[in-house]
Amino acid sequence: MLRETPHEVVLLGLSDAWRDRRASTRRHLARSGPRILPWLFAEFAAPRLLRGNGAVGPLGAAALERRVPPTTTASVNSAATQGMLEALRPDLIVTCHFDQILAPATIATARLGGINLHPSLLPLHRGPMPCFWAAADGGNAHLGVTVHRLVPRIDAGAILAQRAVQPLVGATVSATARQLHLVGAELLLQVIEDIADGRDLGRDVPLLPYRPFPTRVDLAAAAKRGVRLTGWADLRAARALGGTLL
Template sequence: MNPLRIVFMGTPDIAVPTLQALIDSPHTVVGVFCQPDKPKGRGNKLQMPPTKELALEHDIPVYQPKSLRNEEAEELLESLAPDIVVVIAYGKILPPWLIHQPPLGCINLHASLLPKFRGAAPIQYAILHEESETGMTIMHMDEGLDTGDTLLMERIPVTEEDTSGTIFTALAKLGAQMIVPAVDALQSGTLTRVPQNHEEAIETGKITKEMGHLNFTEPAHTLAAKIRAFNPSPGCYTFLEGKRIKLWHAKVDPTSKYAPEHLQGACGYPKEGTIVHVDKESFSIFTGHGVLRVTEVQPENKNE
């Protein structure tokens, strides 16, 4: 089979291993599309997306249009003449004309087991929902948001130690392992398109900093999952003596004398949010159901 002409669309770190895999393949990456450079840090210096840095290292043309919904973008894609467009965390919704332009279509790598957790934050929501597994799905894009037929799906376990950061790293590697075999199979016509069951779909929205404010009337297991889901970003927080502190690591403490199984028949309960135990390595908080043992915090205005 002849090498394919591939246009790659992706912006953040999770997209880098997939781009590298395509660069290392027999196929030709004829262009990389990513979001515009953005100011970062105290000096507000413009910083290139990591996919742009990788593309430039390999002398691949980089395009950073503010919009794909204009004649200029359409003419650009036509001039690149891709056989297929590969998308992972690009950050823009593709217009219908682009989805239908390449002969082999546009395929998207999505960091969940579709139809679960469509949308902007699939990794965080898998942990928030306390899923025992997640994975990477490659789908044939249609005009909906993560609604296209699935082509390939691989799973990984989610443990109680995993955070969004660890799952992010694992799925970035997994996507890179999946992409070239998927492109090859699509070219040879050996991939089966499987329609999603839309009735089983779970949508995810954008994660905001405000969502990290912990409500201790919630159960301890829910709070522990949220802390893992929002690590490393945006982080979970509470207030102690008027100062914000971030909580980076916590687990349910079933051994506490304030655990539900030890409180049966008790006359009174601490108020939710009360610190019920402190030692050199941790402190424990009474919650709406169970006790949360916190082992890693970051005080306000402290780097660690």
């Protein structure tokens, strides 16, 4: 998407996934048990660890082409980050696979607010692992992506666009998430053009319950039904996507 958009990109911000890794790992283990560890590794650690020193992934290469070096932030709502955004004066904030909640003051630094890509058909499966819950709830029967307005509540803003997606047969949760983000990138580009042209047709929908990280019981029950969180192919994909700039 970074390559395809015709609009100027003034900042590429990355959330520091390592900012509290020990504390967050302990929390995940306490709630989800050891079954969650391979998924956490594939999603967060593998993209950095499975490539050689100096390697540049697709995001890093696109950033170099656009001459917008990635900026990693441990707190998107810090005074430093807000000051940087205020100086750059962006028209629109776009988030994707970003694990921090933007405060109202942060969103307000952009003239047109912000939008987010979420890999579910909202209001279904709000939360950090929507692809798991889609599989656990009904075999991916309600699989898709949503672009919605950023608000200071997780996956709760007005819906701007949605697209249903046919799941890949036998795909892991990680593979399904990659598939949805690829489809979602196209949807994001469409929504950005709609907003640029003054077409903002967001619609509010009643919120459904937030779906947090699964418990040990949730993961065990899903495994019995054949739901796989991740596999070797996902680690290879993480290696291909990773790099020192990610």
